[in-house]
Amino acid sequence: MIRYMLKCDQDHQFESWFRSADAFDALCAQAQVSCPICGSEKVAKAMMAPTVSTTRVTGDTPSAQPDPAPAQITSHTSPLAPDQPAPEQIERAMARLRAEVEQNSDYVGVEFADEARKMHAGNAPARAIYGEANFEDTKALLEDGVPILPLPFLSKRKMN
Structure with a gap:
């Protein structure tokens, strides 16, 4: 599984998981990926910080890096696209x-x-x-x- 930060043509950012990079490309080519905020199918990968894991695990030593904040949707609109029924x-x-x-x-x-x-x-x-x-x-x-x-x-x- 691979997680991507995505961005639509209306500048809404959201994250989604895909089976592989090829699966993401195939779904985008078929217009199967859409923005959960506005419903736009014009979606592309957005810049995101890489997730780096260390090979050394120490018992009770706290991590040097804080846990990453969960991804947030950058719009204050309803999470349903306008044409979606309630x-x-x-x-x-x-x-x-x-x-x-x-x-x-x-x-x-x-x-x-x-x-x-x-x-x-x-x-x-x-x-x-x-x-x-x-x-x-x-x-x-x-x-x-x-x-x-x-x-x-x-x-x-x-x-x-």
Whole structure:
């Protein structure tokens, strides 16, 4: 892992970790690195002091150098980009999605994989269903070409 101090075209500074220098370059080339303050994808490495470790470790001798201060964001704006929804908006949208799925689909529970396979084979009437499936069943359905999608919420059966 490698840590870089980064800077966007709006002069916001922030730090981020990457698997390697090549991974950083590849992500930047694909516009996958963006400023957490303004959302700009025009990001470059900023100057930073090198981290130097000593080879000698002494028992209880305090370090000659103080611990480095944590990196700070240099702007006083919200950490979310302006076009990002607030967490409350996301929760409301998820609740609406859940209500829509529950209203317009049949819950088949743990029989989801069997029911989806029957519908795909033409042995059961086609309809919108939702339910639960383990990893192995999900993988098998996808490998067999059964069109399924995960839902971004947990089953009510598993909720406390």
